[in-house]
Amino acid sequence: MEAFLVATGIVALAEMGDKTQLLALVLAARFRKPWPIVLGIFAATIVNHALAGAVGAFVTQWLGPTTLRWLLGGAFIAMALWMLIPDKLDEEDTGSRSHFGVFGTTVVAFFLAEMGDKTQIATVMLAARFVNDYIGVVAGTTFGMMLANAPVVFLGERIMRRVPIKLVHGISAAIFGVLGVVMIVG
Numbered sequence: 001m002e003a004f005l006v007a008t009g010i011v012a013l014a015e016m017g018d019k020t021q022l023l024a025l026v027l028a029a030r031f032r033k034p035w036p037i038v039l040g041i042f043a044a045t046i047v048n049h050a051l052a053g054a055v056g057a058f059v060t061q062w063l064g065p066t067t068l069r070w071l072l073g074g075a076f077i078a079m080a081l082w083m084l085i086p087d088k089l090d091e092e093d094t095g096s097r098s099h100f101g102v103f104g105t106t107v108v109a110f111f112l113a114e115m116g117d118k119t120q121i122a123t124v125m126l127a128a129r130f131v132n133d134y135i136g137v138v139a140g141t142t143f144g145m146m147l148a149n150a151p152v153v154f155l156g157e158r159i160m161r162r163v164p165i166k167l168v169h170g171i172s173a174a175i176f177g178v179l180g181v182v183m184i185v186g
Contacts, residue, residue, distance in 0.1 A: 001136070002130070003130035003133035004136040004137070004139055004140040004143075005140065007122075007126050007136065007140025007141045007144060008141070008143045008147065010122055010141075010172070010175060010176070010179075011140070011141045011145055011148070012143075013144075013171060013172040013175065014118050014144075014172050015145055015148035015149065016148055016172070018117065018148075019117065020110060020113045020114060021148055021152055023110065023113050024041060025156060027109065027153070028156055036101070036103040036106065037102060037103075037153050038149075038150050038153050040103045040110060041106060041145065041146065041150070041153070042142070042146060043103075043107050044109075044110035044111040044114065047111065049119075049123045049138050049145075050138050052141075053123055053141075054127070054134070055127070056126065056129075056137070057131055057134050059128050060128050060131045069186060072125055072180075072183045073180045073181070073182075076125060077177055077181070078180075079118065079125070080173040081173070082118060119145060123137065126140075
C-alpha cells in the first residue's frame, strides 16, 4: 500500500502544470467529449507506466544495492530540480489531426507526450525503489495521473486558474528532494 500511496501522491503533484495536463485541457477544449478523452488518458497512461515500471524493476536486477541507492537518490534530487522548470505544450503534442477519433487521438497524443516526461521518469524510479510492488507503483502512478488530469478534462480552465502551480511545483520539488536525500542517507 505504501508504494501505491507514494506513487499516487508524487505523480498527482508532479502532473500539476505538466505538458500532459495542458494537453488534457487542449483536447477537452477541442473535442468537448470528456469521457473518450478520460478513457484515452487512462489507456495511454496504463501502458506507458507499465512499461516504465518494468524498466525500473529491470534496472534493480543489474545494479548493486549501493549503486542503485546513489543512482536513485541522485535521480530524485534531479527530479526535484526539474520540477522547478515549468512545462510548455508544443503544437505537435496537441494531436492536430483527429482521424483516429477522440479516443484514439487522446491515446496517441498522451502516450507520445509521456515519453521521457517527469511522471514517466518518476515511475521508473519508483518501480526501482519499490521493486517488490510493481503493481502498486503502476496503479499508483496511473491513479495519480487520473487525479490530476480527469478534473481538467471536465472542469477545464476553472481549475487551472485556481491552482497555484508554482506552489504545487515547489511542494513536488521538496518531496522529490526529501526522497533523494533519504535514498542516499539510507
